[in-house]
Amino acid sequence: MQQTLRKFDSLCDILDRFDRDPAKLISILQAVQAEYRYLPKEALAYISTSLGLPPARVFGVATFYAHFALEPKGKYVIHVCDGTACHVKNSQGLVKAIQKKLGLGGDKTTTDDLLFTLETVSCLGACGLAPVLVINEDVHGMMTPQKCVEALDEIIEREAE
């Protein structure tokens, strides 16, 4: 409860921080997503009430940007770059290796334990390191399928402790 109390408080704080200004909706959504790791429907409804915006508008903005997630994401979000340079350097091989390791595929992009989410992005702007992926904030360049599995194992081990 302490944690959720803080969360609701922080939702209110975020709204206050942005002056409950409808023009700052995107910034508010970013901040709320940073707090919840996704945008729960209920939080969106609360935001729309607080900003005096129709909920359909808030839903529209939240679904427009790929950055926003309406489903819970894992604690670790893996972004595999699939831009041109990474693609020719076998980024798909990385995706397949990660999917196999985590039991993901098709529409399933988040592990059941909510530890990992796998997504591809169109370019991370680090083509010199191709193929590249980012796990939360950490950049991993010159990756191979084997190195992917090792990086995941390391996180799983760390989390188990």
Place this chain on the structure above:
Amino acid sequence: MNSNTKDTVKETLFVDGKELPINGERNVLEVARKAGIDIPTFCYHSELSVYGACRLCLVEIEGRGIQASCSVTPEPGMRIRTNTKQVRDIRKISLELILANHDLSCPTCSRSATCRLRELADRMGISDIRYKAIEQKAPLDHSSLSLVRDPNKCVLCGDCVRACEELQGVGAIDFAFRGADSAVLPAFNQDLAEVECVNCGLCATVCPTGALTPRSEIEEVWDALDDPDKVVVAQMAPAVRVGLGEYFGMEPGSVTTGQAVSALKAIGFDKVFDTSFTADMTVLEEGEEFLDRFRNNGVLPLFTSCCPAWVKYAEQYGPDLLPHLSSCKSPQQMFGSVARRVLPGMMDLEGKELVIVSVMPCTAKKFEAKQEKFIHDGVPEVNHVITTAELGLMLRQCGLQLANLEAASFDMPLGFKTGAGVLFGVTGGVTEAVLRYAVEEVQGKALENVDFREVRGEQGLREATVTVEGVALRLAIVNGLAQAAPVIESIRKGTSPYHLVEVMACPGGCVAGAGQPHTFNPAARQQRTQAIYDTDKTLDFHKSQENPELAKCYAEHFDGVGGKTAHELLHTNYTHRKRLHEVDLALQEGESQGTLPVQVCVGTNCFLNGSQELLRKLMAHVDQNGLNDQVSLTATFCMENCGKSPNVRVGDTHLEACTFESACAALDKHLGCVPR
């Protein structure tokens, strides 16, 4: 340029070599259309903001290349070509791309005859679609009592989105997702019936295709007409008589009252009555209510309550304003109540069931008729509501041509009306009708000039002052719900100068309702309006209080205007209504912990009255006292009791105007603790 030269030298531009004057048009498209060049559009609507999405209005402007004419401001000397090969090709490609993703079910689409997409495809000579369709049929939304949403026919022009937000101030639907996944959806992709849609149908009026259409009740009505154990009577709203003709290709504003009555008889209705009769009744009831409040320092301004879209809007957005709403039922519902009281004694029903069908220019009336409060012991006041266009279709199904029918009269007594009752079909009409009654009452002598031209007009928000015997009656007339917002704001601030405020959701009033035959003719609304005023002139009586049948009806069946029986049958009450369904904010993580549900309302009104602070305190309280295992705390959106906010529910106990202390006391009681 100084203003002198501006007056003397006329500014011009050239469209297809023709020199045209610029007279303050907001874009090149309007200049061209004024000159009779009908540049094709989907997303352009003169009453809405410019969107520039459909790319059909492209033109070639010398020195600027291809431009969307809706988004270019006319400039002197501009040379514009509307019909070059490049322009034609691009328009064709745009249309083909739209058609590739369109559900081409034209023969079974109710908008087939009035579909803009179909018309333009025909006009552009598209005989082949070169692009492959994306095969993914989205489910239809049949949840609403008024409208059907078919996403497969949507061309993403956004007309509905802008109409709902800009003209109605609701915003029940908006664009969601992006790229190939783009769609126009209610919030969270919920059903239309589960969100704040007020059922006005303006979205369907502006929709160029069949993506949003009125929900048909034709089959239910045929079933009733076919049933030998039912006596079926019709009531016809004022605006229907000036709209139906268009369905059969007549000029807008053709008055077809007699033909419409005879058409209804021809398809099997036992009796045909006029909703204007109960509109006259509304004038007396609402007029009395108004005078009572005016004379006795009652709650003012008084809002009219004839428009069910407005009533739902008020119930959703103005819980504090409900005391301002006239308690009168709408003429449609009044008719249902009166007919059920009067007709059984008058007609020989032979034990058969009486079925009442409304013919309305409106989609919200369908919703209104199905409200719990208008159904008594399983019998609805009004059984079915069909629109003007649905009546047109029923006649066509029978092979009847309206123009060929001999005119017939309404049945008595509920078919007798005055001009005042007919005025209900236009914006300002209810106000004028009430004035014809109230002014006469206030001055205590007959009113000579019954025309109150100061309340007529087209503007979304109009103000007028009528002075009687030195007393000023200050009026506001709203059409288009977005225009109600400043009036509501002024009431909340305590600065409202008004005594009476008429609100109709549809711009123009009922004559331009979503149930009228579909038209893209911008002049149709004015012509229908004029036809209503003309109809008033041709009737013998112009004041509701002069309706002899109404007087008789009051004498025989009611204990006077505003009496006890009238109050039981002709008046209603209003409830607070939530805008979103099924959105509760769980405040504890993981599985819901406790068995005792505690809900704190954080809807707008409760929010404003401090529910956020209350929630914080309650969460801290639960936490500090280790009650996490016993209670399940959620924030909920609107308990439909906004007048006594903040609202909290502890188990099955509802706490109004809840304080932290009273919430704690309820918690202790439910958990069996000793009160602290």
